Amino acid sequence: MRGSTKRKILDLAESLLQRRGYNAFSYHHLSQELGIKNAAIHYHFPTKEALGLQIIERTRDRFSKWTNHPEHRILPTKDQFDWFIKSYQYNLNSDNRVCLIGSLATDYYTIPVSMQSAIHKLSYEVQIWTARLLDSGRQAEELSFKGRAQDKALNIISSLAGSLQLARLLGNEYHYRVVKQIYIDLNLT
Amino acid sequence: MRGSTKRKILDLAESLLQRRGYNAFSYHHLSQELGIKNAAIHYHFPTKEALGLQIIERTRDRFSKWTNHPEHRILPTKDQFDWFIKSYQYNLNSDNRVCLIGSLATDYYTIPVSMQSAIHKLSYEVQIWTARLLDSGRQAEELSFKGRAQDKALNIISSLAGSLQLARLLGNEYHYRVVKQIYIDLNLT
DNA sequence: GTCTATACCTTGATAGAC
DNA sequence: GTCTATCAAGGTATAGAC
Numbered sequence: 001m002r003g004s005t006k007r008k009i010l011d012l013a014e015s016l017l018q019r020r021g022y023n024a025f026s027y028h029h030l031s032q033e034l035g036i037k038n039a040a041i042h043y044h045f046p047t048k049e050a051l052g053l054q055i056i057e058r059t060r061d062r063f064s065k066w067t068n069h070p071e072h073r074i075l076p077t078k079d080q081f082d083w084f085i086k087s088y089q090y091n092l093n094s095d096n097r098v099c100l101i102g103s104l105a106t107d108y109y110t111i112p113v114s115m116q117s118a119i120h121k122l123s124y125e126v127q128i129w130t131a132r133l134l135d136s137g138r139q140a141e142e143l144s145f146k147g148r149a150q151d152k153a154l155n156i157i158s159s160l161a162g163s164l165q166l167a168r169l170l171g172n173e174y175h176y177r178v179v180k181q182i183y184i185d186l187n188l189t
Numbered sequence: 190m191r192g193s194t195k196r197k198i199l200d201l202a203e204s205l206l207q208r209r210g211y212n213a214f215s216y217h218h219l220s221q222e223l224g225i226k227n228a229a230i231h232y233h234f235p236t237k238e239a240l241g242l243q244i245i246e247r248t249r250d251r252f253s254k255w256t257n258h259p260e261h262r263i264l265p266t267k268d269q270f271d272w273f274i275k276s277y278q279y280n281l282n283s284d285n286r287v288c289l290i291g292s293l294a295t296d297y298y299t300i301p302v303s304m305q306s307a308i309h310k311l312s313y314e315v316q317i318w319t320a321r322l323l324d325s326g327r328q329a330e331e332l333s334f335k336g337r338a339q340d341k342a343l344n345i346i347s348s349l350a351g352s353l354q355l356a357r358l359l360g361n362e363y364h365y366r367v368v369k370q371i372y373i374d375l376n377l378t
Numbered sequence: 379g380t381c382t383a384t385a386c387c388t389t390g391a392t393a394g395a396c
Numbered sequence: 397g398t399c400t401a402t403c404a405a406g407g408t409a410t411a412g413a414c
Binding site for chain 1: 208209210212213285287290291292294295296297298299308309312313316334335336337339340341343344346347348349350351352354355357358359363366367369370371373374
Binding site: 026027028038039042046047048 | 406407408409410411
């Protein structure tokens with residue numbers, strides 16, 4: 001992974017995947033942008049499936065590392081939630097990428113089974129973490145909402161995924177408005 | 190439009206677009222399923238762009254027809270909102286399609302400019318209608334929420350688009366939970 | 379690790395017969 | 397309106413030299 005070329009391929013592929021979708025980026029895009037030939041990419045990632053899979057696994061790993069870090073787990077609910085929101089806005093400010101889950105969910109029935117399985121795991125992990133954060137935050141009275149924490153979590157995750165997509169059509173400010181509304185609805189200010 | 194073949198092509202293409210995305214359905218898919226040759230499809234829709242465009246325009250037309258119908262405009266806020274929600278659930282129950290806006294928003298940077306423009310118009314119209322419904326509903330005290338109607342509208346639309354996508358990963362019941370949470374947050378029951 | 383060269387497939391699209 | 401036949405372009409992937 002420290003191999004510079006391999007990492008560059010992975011970074012660029014991730015970016016293209018979230019900007020154009022799985023079926024609309026090619027080895028040619030990658031090779032041209034990186035100034036190498038497509039055979040070189042196949043050396044590092046034998047198949048497109050292997051490449052796609054590593055993109056997902058790396059994201060899972062990042063998410064897991066942050067959320068399981070001892071120093072992060074003891075942060076106030078708001079700080080943890082802010083971090084979560086920021087991870088979406090990083091995409092927005094990087095060429096209007098949509099989130100990985102949203103991108104692969106719309107391509108779901110066209111991607112290899114191994115990738116379906118991996119993105120399923122990621123979405124499950126995100127959902128569990130968010131639900132727990134909301135639940136403990138409500139118990140600690142750091143925020144408030146009605147209904148079940150899991151339902152509210154799903155509602156927020158859907159909202160964030162969708163708002164990155166709508167931002168492409170209606171402008172980036174719409175994402176920020178959606179986020180503002182989320183904070184309002186949680187009484188988290 | 191009454192032409193049976195043309196309509197069948199449009200229906201099937203719409204379905205494939207919302208299930209697989211713009212770049213993952215082909216004239217071959219259409220011709221095989223309809224039992225005709227790809228040249229016949231090109232007769233009705235000279236280019237894929239023309240086909241994609243008509244799909245969007247038809248959806249815009251449907252939306253406009255319903256929302257501008259005099260009998261619908263005087264319905265209680267809840268009834269109009271219920272109709273809106275049902276239009277998403279129709280997709281969910283038809284082969285787990287995502288909504289047209291969500292599908293084309295993730296493919297946005299890979300579709301022809303004419304389609305970008307059309308889907309932009311649709312999303313704008315949906316946003317305006319939803320914001321007005323929420324605003325007048327709140328004034329009539331048929332529902333309640335904090336913040337601006339436009340922001341809440343965007344929040345709900347994003348949520349609905351996203352939940353159809355997440356439903357593919359986490360199961361259809363998650364969409365219904367998101368919807369339930371939306372009603373709870375609006376005090377609309 | 380990266381290259382050249384190439385195989386093989388799918389794609390959107392067109393020409394012209396019927 | 398639909399067909400057969402065909403095309404050029406772009407896609408993933410592999411073999412083998414360097």
